[in-house]
Amino acid sequence: MNMRAFVLTRYGGPDAMELRDVPRPSPGPGEVLIHVYAAGLNPVDFKMREGMLRVISRYPLPIIAGSELSGVVVSKGSGVTSLAEGDRVFTRVDKKRLGAFAEFAVVREELVAKMPSSVDFTTAAGVPLAGLTALQALRDELRVTSDQNIFISGGAGGVGTFAIQLGKWLGAHIATTASARGEEMVRKLGADVVVDYAREHFDQVLRDYDGALDLIGGDTLLKSFGVVKRGAKVVSIAGVPEPQTASKDLQAGPTLATLFWAASWRIRHQARKYGVAYRYLFMRPSGTDLSELATLIDQQKLEIVIDRTFPFAHIADAFAYLEQGHAKGKVVVQMVE
Ligand SMILES: NC(=O)c1ccc[n+]([C@@H]2O[C@H](COP(=O)([O-])OP(=O)(O)OC[C@H]3O[C@@H](n4cnc5c(N)ncnc54)[C@H](OP(=O)(O)O)[C@@H]3O)[C@@H](O)[C@H]2O)c1
Structure with a gap:
């Protein structure tokens, strides 16, 4: 089965990323498949596109871009114990694998946390990174x-x-x-x-x-x-x-x-x-730390500021907006309305 994804095809300017139909991934041992409802944008996504991080991470191109997401677990690989199908989750995905800008993403269990229950998917997607x-x-x-x-x-x-x-x-x-x-x-x-x-x-x-x-x-x-x-x-x-x-x-x-x-x-x-x-400091993805943030959000101790949201089909516009460098809080794309 195919899915829509925003793919980094080469290192370069805005046209180095494009929406494509690609095969839907399936989870291996210790991984979950997440139906992505929303994904946050971060400066690292365009720095990576420009090849600024090549000294640190060399990606096999093409690769589905995207660093953080919220969504629902739809299936899991063997050995996953802390998450179940139907869980509402959010995650800063594996730096080596990326993949948040897609309708479905596979993420290792230990990088995923249950979403705060007091916020919607769009808001939660702005938290992880x-x-x-x-x-x-x-x-x-x-x-x-x-x-x-x-x-x-x-x-x-x-x-x-x-x-x-x-x-x-x-x-x-x-x-x-x-x-x-x-x-x-x-x-x-x-x-x-x-x-x-x-x-x-x-x-x-x-x-x-x-x-x-x-x-x-x-x-x-x-x-x-x-x-x-x-x-x-x-x-x-x-x-x-x-x-x-x-x-x-x-x-x-x-x-x-x-x-x-x-x-x-x-x-x-x-x-x-x-x-x-x-x-x-280079931040580190962590489901445990994300759970701590989820608790603070549900206790109303941490407010999430979303500056602008865009439909996934307009993700290139979301990038153009973020790259101006004036976002007030987070920029998020919505895969599911
Ligand atoms: N090392 C890591 O692990 C890591 C993790 C996350 C982020 N980062 C990096 O950290 C930086 C910040 O990320 P971000 O997501 O917060 O970026 P961002 O959301 O794009 O930051 C935009 C904000 O920066 C303000 N700004 C721009 N120039 C400024 C200046 N000279 N003094 C004070 N404020 C200024 C802008 O305010 P005005 O529009 O009002 O000027 C705007 O509100 C990026 O370079 C990102 O790549 C690194």
Whole structure:
């Protein structure tokens, strides 16, 4: 049986991805087949299309793209114990396999969690990648504790909307940057201090923070070192990978670590100048962490901000919108109305 899917055919611009009819996959041992109701878009999807991640992941092309989805389990392979047919689920799919932009997707059981019961499929599809990234960066890398002052750059985007709320949930005082377009929203999500990055230099108004999460990279990352105390840590998800990214996040050997060491030299040099630790994090798919997010959502402690939705047939328009870089929260495509 065939299904509709958005396929990466080669590395390149927007026309390198196209809607195609492809065979429906079937689940192997430890996997479930999910009828996909909605899928979230993320900058990684177009970075991958452009070939920016080729050093890390080389995909056999063509490949069905897409990193996160919500839907219903329709069948399971042998050995699956935590999920049953009919379960409403969401997942950040396997990075090596992708496949969320399709009517059906096969995902390993341990990457899948039951969806929060208080939200619909479209809303749930916006959670996995950005929500897990924010959780893992704040909880595991920055180890945020209550009463700390944490700076988050780029609070109005997909990851930022989760990071602000999770930072508050961990008990921290949160400062963030947003333009006038996003200010009201980030305040509503709990940001205590908002610096309009288009009007003010955040590094001139914020001082002595206990840690920073950089969601922008480039100059914003370099300036973040001046915002935190000596001995503090700056975690970036948008800067340049460093040696630990290779060993800890990618389980890669010394060759990639050396490459990242060279690529991140300028950033690490700047961090050293300020006496600050630098870490570039690649998020990790995890059903367990997703269940934690589902609980927070059902407890009304975590709100999901969906900026725009598009029908699956118009996924190219959804990409064009996301690639403008001004999304306020998440962009989601709907496979089932
Ligand atoms: N390493 C990882 O595992 C990982 C995981 C997830 C995401 N990422 C990366 O993290 C970055 C953020 O992802 P995302 O999903 O949050 O992106 P996004 O949703 O596309 O972010 C868009 C938002 O960024 C804001 N923005 C743009 N430039 C800014 C600046 N200089 N200062 C403050 N805000 C700015 C925009 O606000 P205005 O329109 O108001 O300017 C917009 O609201 C991307 O580069 C993504 O690839 C990495």
